[in-house]
Amino acid sequence: MTDLATRPAPPLLRRAAPALLGYAAVRALGVVVLTLWSAARDKSALTLLSARWDALWYTRVAELGYGYEVRLPNGDVHSNLAFFPLLPWLERGVSAVTPLSYAHAGLAVGTLASLGAAWGIFAVVDLVYGRRAGVCAVLLWAVLPVGIVQSMAYTEALFTALAAWSLYAVLTGRWVTAGALAALAGLTRPVGLAVVAAVWTAAITSYVRQRPHA
Template sequence: MTDLETPLATPPGASAPRRAAPALLGYAAVRALGVLTLALWSAANGKSAHTLLTARWDSLWYTRVADLGYGYEVRLPNGDVHSNLAFFPLLPWLERLVSALTPLSYADAGLLVSMLASLAAAWGIFAVADHVYDSRVGVCAVLVWAVLPVGVVQSMAYSESLFTALAAWSLYAVLTGRWVTAGLLAAFAGLTRPVGAAVVAALWVAAIASFVRDRSAHPAHGAPVLRRALGMLLAPLGAAGYVLWVGHRTGKGPFGYLDVQAGWRNGFDGGYAFARFVGDKFTSFPSALAGVGLIVGVALIVWLYVTCVRQGQPLALLVYAGIVIALALCASSYFGSKPRLLLPAFPLLLPLALALARLRTSRSALILGGVALASALYGGFWLNGSGPP
């Protein structure tokens, strides 16, 4: 087990491609199964899997930013204003760059970026789990992340995969004492999604804890302090820069981004709206089953987080996962989006990965294979139905 404030020594070659290869091959196989299942399901329903992956919901907003820049908005009959300023810029920037360098459309460029980012995310998750535990747990962690019920989002032109990749590698850099690298990756994560604040907070808390520990042990060491300080300064620049730019663009100052989110009826209310949403499910018998499922799901998330604490995960992982959970569950709107908003909270999966790693390989493979098939079928059903809003 690890000390909550002290990262373990880095295993030799913890992030080497050869060491991560089994995890990446397994991840690619699970995602290929998911996409193939989606294609077959969509064809049977007369729909295009390509359209479902590239041109619905948030992916449309990202491609509009890539194509038209910021300023596009939709005014709804009830007076709400949906502005594309709500969407952070890194993914559309990359879509525009890839489209300029290749024959791909913005939508297909987004799909390519997401595909490559999901592999980078899988590699980063492996590196973190390998560092904290060992390579076997790392492989299991990647596969558990791949077979999540909403894992199909990892293959969509959404920003979850890109964000998770940047977050995982930033956290790995924190755990291995590469503070400047961690700060740069945290800054890019902050340009990807609002939850980039979780990466910044994780870096800051870990850096302060490390500073306090090292100062008492080695008061004369100035260079590590400077590197930590530089990493801390770099980390918030992405998110802060975009939020301040939106405030300037809207003429509403530092809180302009919150007004943009309010136009989407989205905000942070401590979970009150979500609790009411769950409570409303118990007004009839069929929906009550969904309410029970939501309560069980939230209880499982809380149990996993408590288990992470009890197993002594490094402080950076605990802070990061805790903030991702809080922002996902305590948002005041888009309740159907909460499963995918939790997708970047990969440290929650480490207790499950540790349990799988203790099983025989044949047994863990059987479990993961069965869950992968169920996840692929659910992904096909989900995207051909309501899908992620």
Template sequence: MTDLETRVAPPRPALLRRAAPALLGYAAVRALGLAALVVWSAARGKDAYTLLTARWDSLWYARVAELGYGYEVRLPNGDVHSDLAFFPLLPWLERLLHTVTPLSYADAGFAVSLVASLTAAAGVFAVADHVYGPLYGGRVGACAVLLWAVLPVGVVQSMAYSESLFTALAAWSLYAVLTGRWVSAGVLAALAGLTRPVGAAVVAAVWVAGAVGFVRERSLRHTPRAPARHRALGMLLAPLGAAGYVLWVGRRTGGGPFGYLDVQAGWRNGFDGGYAFARFVAGEFTSFPSVLAGIGLVTGVVLLIWWYLTGIRQRQPVELLVYTGVVLALALGASSYFGSKPRLLLPAFPVLLPLACALARLRTSRSVSLTAGLAVVSALYGAFWLNGSGPP
């Protein structure tokens, strides 16, 4: 397969028909995870729905939806936790649903995540099927969706968090780039930039793919697959969401263009290229049984890098490589709370595509059995995780 090669996209109804079995499988995995959470939570005297909608970041999003921005918590050590750290698209959608339906803000956040997670799964299928379908058939798209569903922290996809919403916007923006729909790609990238800081990864993918496309067409005298003005407009639109919010925060806080970084610093979030994370991992090797956690962390990072390099060797399209590389760099290189890293990596779905290809090559009975086993493990781990430390 060639990187940068854009094939004609099938009609959307045909794409959705092909994706239907994968989406049914995805829904089954998520239902299993929620059932496990309900049973586990009940055994511990906790309410599963509260864990999904009214703890950790979910509370911050719901508060922004209800009262707008301006709330902060000052900690005894001097840190300031401001709600300006949370990008606005999810709270806007929660407010909209609350306004037009009887749903509470927490209920609205849960509803958005349910719809967004299915939309994200469809986007993952579309990207995988477009890139690898000619070589492996429709199976690779289904395998990619199911692998994304059975990730150990896949339960976050059902929480009133922004990961599912962001992944949906990112996946469909990447698909739009792959199929030459540049204006749609730019609009979706702008919306992704209003959802999470890692929206920069989608912007980078649109920009790099657009720039490479211009250079390739000029140097090789290829016939443009999309009018140049459409590509330029998509590239222009892509950064508007993230840039608009960051500049608004800077003006509100008086910090100028770097005001948002000051807000993140109040949460002790920053980027140090992975130095703090490396120190944390090294610290896990100083005693037993924490050494087991250290081995698990090192293994996980090595696998992520290996799968990413495999994508390069398989000549994945440049937009996927850029997007995945930026997501991995921001997640692994951040100096924030290390328990958040697994969920911060959820949007990096293209890193699973080489694994999906391997799964697609197995006999159907073996791939189904393996996926079912992973789904059970994921469901149990998700229930244990949310009833314990959970995602901060």
């Protein structure tokens, strides 16, 4: 195990630089490929990344709040209550202080979160297995077949960033930070509840182990 637990943020960021640069290169290549594919089909890559599928539901939550429903021809009803609020809140916040639309704000949040997630993955793996393993873990995450969602206005990157840094906080004994990040993960996706449960389990286990025995 390295001494990352006591290393301040700037050195930690410099240590992660190769992983982050490699991640950014892989994801940039993916966006270039998507752009070329979209252009060949007379589609907008920006629209595909920021305003399609689930991204539309999140922007509608940001714009209209909860309670929006879509009734399909077969009678099925889809409600935006299925989508968790953290990303729409961030879209509102970013759009309020920038000229970006909700959709483009979501894309900006997703892009920044993907870098934060890559950094968090590196930090955890580096702490446990060393720098080379950390770089490899980040690159493997970058080249996942579904990795394009990391470049979209989706919650995958945001959730991964919160979960990874929550785990790093647990490993370095920062329990308040771990709990706060886990709570935010729980506001991002349903699986965030598993992060909350894991942090509570780790905290209780640590407390029991450290409590002096009678």
